[in-house]
Amino acid sequence: MSTSGQSAPRRRGAVAAPRGPQERLRVGFVLANHFTLTAFSLFVDTLRLAADEGDRSRPIRCRWTVMSPGGRPVRASCGIEILPDEDLVDPTQFDYVAIVGGLLHHGPQVDARAEEYLRRAAGLGIPLIGVCTGSFILARAGLLDGRRCCVSWYHHADLVAEFDDIEPVSDRLFLIDGDRITCSGGAGAAEMAAALVERHLGSSVARKSLGVLMFESPRAESSTQPLPSFIPPAASARVRRAVAAMEQNLGEPLSVADLAGRAGVSERQLARLFVAELGHSPAAIYRRLRLAFGRWHLAQSSRTTAEIAAMAGFADSAHFSREFRKAFGETPSAFRLRADLEPRPPWPDEPLADRRPY
Secondary structure, three states, X not given: OOOOOOOOOOOOOOOOOOXXXXXXXXXXXXXXXXXXXXXXXXXXXXXXXXHOOOOOOOXXXXXXXXXXXXXXXXXXXXXXXXXXXXXXXXXXXXXXXXXXXXXXXXOOOOOHHHHHHHHHHHHOOOOEEEEXXXXXXXXXXXXXXXXXXXXXXXXXXXXXXXXXXXXXXXXXXXXXXXXXXXXXXXXXXXXXXXXXXXXXXXXXXXXXXXXXXXXXXXXOOOOOOOOOOOOOOOOOHHHHHHHHHHXXXXXXXXXXXXXXXXXXXXXXXXXXXXXXXXXXXXXXXXXXXXXXXXXXXXXXXXXXXXXHHHHOOOOOHXXXXXXXXXXXOOOHHHHHHHHHHOOOOXXXXXXXXXXXXX
């Protein structure tokens, strides 16, 4: 069950390192191969700005340590190489240990020693944080069994495909499940860090950190992740939750009743909200998302039209082809041929143009 309660108590035998006189929050960072620099730097900068007055950046109220096995340099997904402060040091020196993930398909994210370090920290009762795809690393180490975890909409299907005993949550920025904390990555890392700063140093310090970083006031754990470009930023939370649920269930579409239940409204209320805010019924928006998902796979994969139709939740390839032609003015085969001949497939006014379907 998700909770924003205090950190779990450490087990007997875990002796924490002494704190500085004003030190209130200590975080150890383990960097994975090809980690995402944005999520890492936003997390650290939120701590840095909370640690001192103004932007003087002295580690007075907060301390952070960057680690890797053997203290070896680690390359970020953007190619920048980071030299850690330390080898993997005693986890009892920290209030939290964070594993910063990144690219999933560029070889092993971490080695056996890093996984064992995370298990050791968990055994000592140190809360663990999965940043970006750090949740995958925690899951592979057996540290998220039976838990809920936050994952970006971008990697929702990847997590579902690999783990069947973890409940992924892709409609919020971060999630606190006892002594496991996970975030979607990107800007979600700053929001999660601010929640920890607020817990240990107070809301005014958290607001100050985010304000200097040009974020608005801290957002709640339940704040939603970004949605497709055709969903206006002012869309209500209920509409945004319903659309997020659609995106997470493209292959096996949910009923309008299910969507309404997830949004916390009746079917009639949901229909009214969609028409008022998006100009279309829930069914029409759902179909638009599924067609965009299918269109992406036609351009980017070698799957057959029948396979793509099934993945997008259509009864068969004929059904998919009819709906595709109505929406885009050409058949799936014609679109695929054109996409193959062009350097980059065109995406005019496409709702998922800037989004990789799960």
